[in-house]
Amino acid sequence: MIILDFRDKRPIYEQVVEKLSQLIICGALSADTRLPSVRNLAMDLSVNPNTIQRAYAILEQEGYIYTITGRGNYIASPASWQKGKLSEVIDELTKALEKSRLVGMSKTEVLAFVDQTYKNEE
Amino acid sequence: MIILDFRDKRPIYEQVVEKLSQLIICGALSADTRLPSVRNLAMDLSVNPNTIQRAYAILEQEGYIYTITGRGNYIASPASWQKGKLSEVIDELTKALEKSRLVGMSKTEVLAFVDQTYKNEE
């Protein structure tokens, strides 16, 4: 379900957060589904339970999952994260566009590039 | 010339690299201009000389500057970095666009957003 890259400089818990939040955002995991327990996932990924614990704590704090102590962790409804995530993504897009302009890409070039990347749609 | 943000989570040398490379890319520093010496810049920014040394090493490796031992560091010609930088920026843009789609933005919404961000031009 999740593949870690131990050579990656980023901390493991961050990779877990990223992978799981992506699965939740794209809808692969539907609301109120139970996630693997801290210990189980830790064993599956051969990492320490504390590391998974930390990842789950962050996911909960960011609204992607909710935790019921003694029972497990469950996928939250999209309403909990939607707003925050949107502004975050827009922020990232803005930064990428600024860099594009800095490096000399013209407006038409960027528009063409977006058009091509989104070619599947419509 | 450069303003550092010590509260930023990124290491200082990385901030120096970013700031200087931006100045070079946008043309504020023209080719073959001499950069301040490692020790001078370190004093100006009240930072450890090792930190500046490291930044200059990275800038050289990425083709933004060239070093003449015993003489100093000089701005390289755009040809040395242009290609690499472009592909890097395009990579970043692609990632941002993927996230936008994942979070539910439609093609028209993204195009409109790009149009607005680039509104100054054309």
Place this chain on the structure above:
Amino acid sequence: MIILDFRDKRPIYEQVVEKLSQLIICGALSADTRLPSVRNLAMDLSVNPNTIQRAYAILEQEGYIYTITGRGNYIASPASWQKGKLSEVIDELTKALEKSRLVGMSKTEVLAFVDQTYKNEE
């Protein structure tokens, strides 16, 4: 009669205690009324009987109910809890007021806030 929030961080038995004590305090349950049996309430709330048992034990210890072995649990008379509850609430109010002052609220601001919260009365 009682609605539990399993996502709440507080333990279930604590929620049961809170809900029942509120019903008793506000007079919705009058003295000497019989409470549902441990097993019945546990089934109604789809919860482990031990949890309800624990809640009832706490309620008895705090004077809200009394237990007749083999017969059931009954609502106690207000006299048993009134004094303790009042001092507890006053304690909580005092702490909240201390924090308000610490955070910079002036006396008049607090008075106005209380006035507004209690606006229905008098």
Place this chain on the structure above:
Amino acid sequence: MIILDFRDKRPIYEQVVEKLSQLIICGALSADTRLPSVRNLAMDLSVNPNTIQRAYAILEQEGYIYTITGRGNYIASPASWQKGKLSEVIDELTKALEKSRLVGMSKTEVLAFVDQTYKNEE
């Protein structure tokens, strides 16, 4: 500077967060002052460095302090926490007032109590 209560049921890191945030809110620690290092404070309180690390991480996330990796932790300016803290305190006050009403305190009684608690002020 800080006294812990190991018999307290609340986690140690939470106690540290509470104590330090209070000191910051009441102005006992002024902005840009350096806090003790993670290891030093851990030794002073005879707890594990991880526990202090966690407390500092929370304080940073809530805007009470800022961290410069490799240098230490510093008190943030009030602007970073003011707004969030105010709404949190108001929330607590509201809950306390609701309980007061539930337990039978009249509006005039509450106002008198507030008046007395704030008696020092004007």
Place this chain on the structure above:
DNA sequence: GTGGTCTAGACCACG
């Protein structure tokens, strides 16, 4: 020396 991450192993409350 500083903060940041990770492991290994332990204990606790809850249900």
Place this chain on the structure above:
DNA sequence: GTGGTCTAGACCACC
């Protein structure tokens, strides 16, 4: 069995 907390000890990047 589950999540939550804590300890002990280790390694790393940064400055």
